[in-house]
Amino acid sequence: MNLSFFRDKEFFRAMLAIAVPVAFQQLITAGLNMIDVLMVGQLGETAVAALGLANQIFFLLILFLFGVTSGMSIFTAQFWGKGDTEHIHHVLGICLSVAVSVSLLFSLAATLIPERLMRFYTEDPEVIKLGKDYLRIVGMSYAMTAISISYISILRSITLVKLTVVVSVLALLLKTGVAYLLIFGIGGLPALGVRGAAIGTATGWTLEAALLIVLVYFLKTPLAANPLRLFQFDPAFLGKVLRTSMPAAANEVLWSFGITTYNAVYARIGTDAIAAVNINATIEELIFVLFVGLGNACSVMVGNKIGEGKKNVAFEYSRRFTILGVLSGLAGGIFVIFIRGTVISLYELSPSAIQNLRGLMLVFSLSIWMRVFNFMLFIGALRAGGDTRYAMFMELFSVWLIGVPSAFIGGFVLRLPVYGVYAMVLIEEAVKAIVIIRRFLSRKWIHDLVNATGDQEPASFSNPEPVP
Numbered sequence: 001m002n003l004s005f006f007r008d009k010e011f012f013r014a015m016l017a018i019a020v021p022v023a024f025q026q027l028i029t030a031g032l033n034m035i036d037v038l039m040v041g042q043l044g045e046t047a048v049a050a051l052g053l054a055n056q057i058f059f060l061l062i063l064f065l066f067g068v069t070s071g072m073s074i075f076t077a078q079f080w081g082k083g084d085t086e087h088i089h090h091v092l093g094i095c096l097s098v099a100v101s102v103s104l105l106f107s108l109a110a111t112l113i114p115e116r117l118m119r120f121y122t123e124d125p126e127v128i129k130l131g132k133d134y135l136r137i138v139g140m141s142y143a144m145t146a147i148s149i150s151y152i153s154i155l156r157s158i159t160l161v162k163l164t165v166v167v168s169v170l171a172l173l174l175k176t177g178v179a180y181l182l183i184f185g186i187g188g189l190p191a192l193g194v195r196g197a198a199i200g201t202a203t204g205w206t207l208e209a210a211l212l213i214v215l216v217y218f219l220k221t222p223l224a225a226n227p228l229r230l231f232q233f234d235p236a237f238l239g240k241v242l243r244t245s246m247p248a249a250a251n252e253v254l255w256s257f258g259i260t261t262y263n264a265v266y267a268r269i270g271t272d273a274i275a276a277v278n279i280n281a282t283i284e285e286l287i288f289v290l291f292v293g294l295g296n297a298c299s300v301m302v303g304n305k306i307g308e309g310k311k312n313v314a315f316e317y318s319r320r321f322t323i324l325g326v327l328s329g330l331a332g333g334i335f336v337i338f339i340r341g342t343v344i345s346l347y348e349l350s351p352s353a354i355q356n357l358r359g360l361m362l363v364f365s366l367s368i369w370m371r372v373f374n375f376m377l378f379i380g381a382l383r384a385g386g387d388t389r390y391a392m393f394m395e396l397f398s399v400w401l402i403g404v405p406s407a408f409i410g411g412f413v414l415r416l417p418v419y420g421v422y423a424m425v426l427i428e429e430a431v432k433a434i435v436i437i438r439r440f441l442s443r444k445w446i447h448d449l450v451n452a453t454g455d456q457e458p459a460s461f462s463n464p465e466p467v468p
Helices: 009-041 045-082 085-112 114-119 125-139 142-157 161-184 194-218 235-269 271-287 289-307 311-345 351-382 388-413 418-425 427-442
Strands: none
Touching: 009 045, 009 161, 009 194, 009 271, 009 289, 009 311, 045 085, 045 114, 045 125, 045 142, 045 194, 045 235, 045 271, 045 289, 085 114, 085 125, 085 142, 085 235, 114 125, 125 194, 142 161, 142 194, 142 289, 161 194, 235 271, 235 388, 235 418, 271 289, 271 311, 271 351, 271 418, 289 311, 289 351, 311 351, 351 388, 351 418, 351 427, 388 418, 388 427, 418 427
């Protein structure tokens, strides 16, 4: 393993300029989401379960939007490396069109049939009652969510990361403040419980979208184009963008449906099981703060280098990010093991829920490095290289032919505790890691999407350019 890149100051300077602000934003997001769960957790396990299951619908939407926007940002990063701002405007227009359209469908489902959606996950009448109230309120903000995520993704891919951090932190602070006041009825306000958390979430997303748009134009950023120009793209360009970006969206949808199926299995093990899963999920989100920052930096820097025509540098950068991610994942696993007792003490849980949470955190700690390895290669490298169809088929295979059957076997055949089912699900991560390393080393994933004139052939490396 060549670690000489640790002396490359230029690489680390560029990496930190993107990774640190993104990681900070994710830290605030994860921290405040954990506070939300802590606040709702004071209402009992049923409230925690309702919040977690209702948010599965939001989770599906977020993952689809992440797929769409990350697919679009493949083009944005490469166009930015090429210095082509006009096409970046058109990519933003396509991104907004797709993201908002889909979010409106989710919004209709969440507001019109929330009870039916909740019944997919649980038969507990109290969980369903609390969850449907949460869904109806949050569902009204889904379109604003789509606008926020679209702008944040494109701004990141053109390296305007600090702007997204400032806006997101302000929105998250407002969300948490409103939720606190309304969950517990502070200052003479009504104590709305789970509905108060929903109002806080909807308020935060709405403010974030409005503030992003205002600042994009007020600060005269490269995205401050005539709004009508954003949507004036020709059919050929639209088709080219969608052919690359929609497999990325499909990848996330397939993966998110798999994850939400896992949660349906966990919920049927018991309310104490899904409550423990939801708490563990907040820890996962908190720990993955660093890795999301690294993954975003990898995607942007690799995409920029491909747009500049420096394919060898792009490969080397992705190798470096993968090594950094795995080393950090091992350290993160040790940290999780040490904080298990502290985390458990923060919640009002039954003995069975405590046992489940302790087991889940142990399994998570032992698997972090492998999940980060896959994240860096799938999201950081392959997606930046435009290899979205391969990633989609790999996700389809690993989740639906390995992960979901493992969850059903563990939960309903072997009757394992929830942490045992969680461990079985991770078999798909192991298989994925073995397959993806072959694809990565082949370099067939590197596609120059903005300089090619025809169908892109696998990159040739017979005349490599020097790597900084």
